[in-house]
Amino acid sequence: xxxxxxxxxxxxxxxxxxxxxxxxxxxxxxxxxxxxxxxxxxxxxxxxxxxxxxxxxxxxxxxxxxxxxxxxxxxxxxxxxxxxxxxxxxxxxxxxxxxxxxxxxxxxxxxxxxxxxxxxxxxxxxxxxxxxxxxx
Amino acid sequence: xxxxxxxxxxxxxxxxxxxxxxxxxxxxxxxxxxxxxxxxxxxxxxxxxxxxxxxxxxxxxxxxxxxxxxxxxxxxxxxxxxxxxxxxxxxxxxxxxxxxxxxxxxxxxxxxxxxxxxxxxxxxxxxxxxxxxxxx
DNA sequence: CTTGACCCTGTAGTTGCTACAGGGTGCATA
DNA sequence: TATGCACCCTGTAGCAACTACAGGGTCAAG
Numbered sequence: 001x002x003x004x005x006x007x008x009x010x011x012x013x014x015x016x017x018x019x020x021x022x023x024x025x026x027x028x029x030x031x032x033x034x035x036x037x038x039x040x041x042x043x044x045x046x047x048x049x050x051x052x053x054x055x056x057x058x059x060x061x062x063x064x065x066x067x068x069x070x071x072x073x074x075x076x077x078x079x080x081x082x083x084x085x086x087x088x089x090x091x092x093x094x095x096x097x098x099x100x101x102x103x104x105x106x107x108x109x110x111x112x113x114x115x116x117x118x119x120x121x122x123x124x125x126x127x128x129x130x131x132x133x134x135x136x
Numbered sequence: 137x138x139x140x141x142x143x144x145x146x147x148x149x150x151x152x153x154x155x156x157x158x159x160x161x162x163x164x165x166x167x168x169x170x171x172x173x174x175x176x177x178x179x180x181x182x183x184x185x186x187x188x189x190x191x192x193x194x195x196x197x198x199x200x201x202x203x204x205x206x207x208x209x210x211x212x213x214x215x216x217x218x219x220x221x222x223x224x225x226x227x228x229x230x231x232x233x234x235x236x237x238x239x240x241x242x243x244x245x246x247x248x249x250x251x252x253x254x255x256x257x258x259x260x261x262x263x264x265x266x267x268x269x270x271x272x
Numbered sequence: 273c274t275t276g277a278c279c280c281t282g283t284a285g286t287t288g289c290t291a292c293a294g295g296g297t298g299c300a301t302a
Numbered sequence: 303t304a305t306g307c308a309c310c311c312t313g314t315a316g317c318a319a320c321t322a323c324a325g326g327g328t329c330a331a332g
Contacts, residue, residue, distance in 0.1 A: 015321055034280090052264075092238060127188065155288075276330095293314085
């Protein structure tokens, strides 16, 4: 299949596919006589793996490690679990941070009663961190 | 005050302060005979405003608009409220997305029982989006 | 034989910084 | 007076993970 078909099949955009090849995340495929990239099912499933992992927020380097593992089926699964668990921890930390931030923002937004900027509680609050209830 | 003092006073790092000046977020300060930047209290509070807004996740462009508003105290406060409310909405959307993602990750991580990569549920789950319970 | 959809390479832009390299300044100490 | 050290300057390049061209080639249909 050509790159456009692979793109439609996986949801990854064409430039992204070429980018993944350039950084060595996807192997360079065979080429047709016209120098078009020609992909098989193995490319397709590898790319799906990459896109799905990216959607789950794994970094390219984490995905590289996960792919290394899946390329070598004899290796220990603990490493994959360790990467995923660490990532889960990061997502949880990010959520906790955003929740604090949301609460702070909600407090700030809730204070606006209209009027002119000179009296604006929003602008005032942004200039004065000491009024915040949490550290962000 | 010199740039190092401003940096200590606001928590912004020196390179960041110069960056804000370069992109026009902070006005260029006066210079000493030795060509050192020389800041006053107005710079300090403007920079605090910027840093605090960044910590709350506002983009540089949003901050630019907020600063424009606070530079012109006669203007309507509604604009500031609109920006902050929109941002709050984005933060809430991001939280919702991360919560889905966390749940999906937790499901994936919870399935690992050790063993070799060939049997790894983590790797298997990453390769197969159709097993996910949510769209991410 | 031309139109349009597709493909190629290579480079530059995005956001919000951060990190040099290579130089100048200012003050204290030997 | 020399010299060390902390600080400052400009300009450029790097980070993540793409995305967006520019400028060209290929191929099938009408």
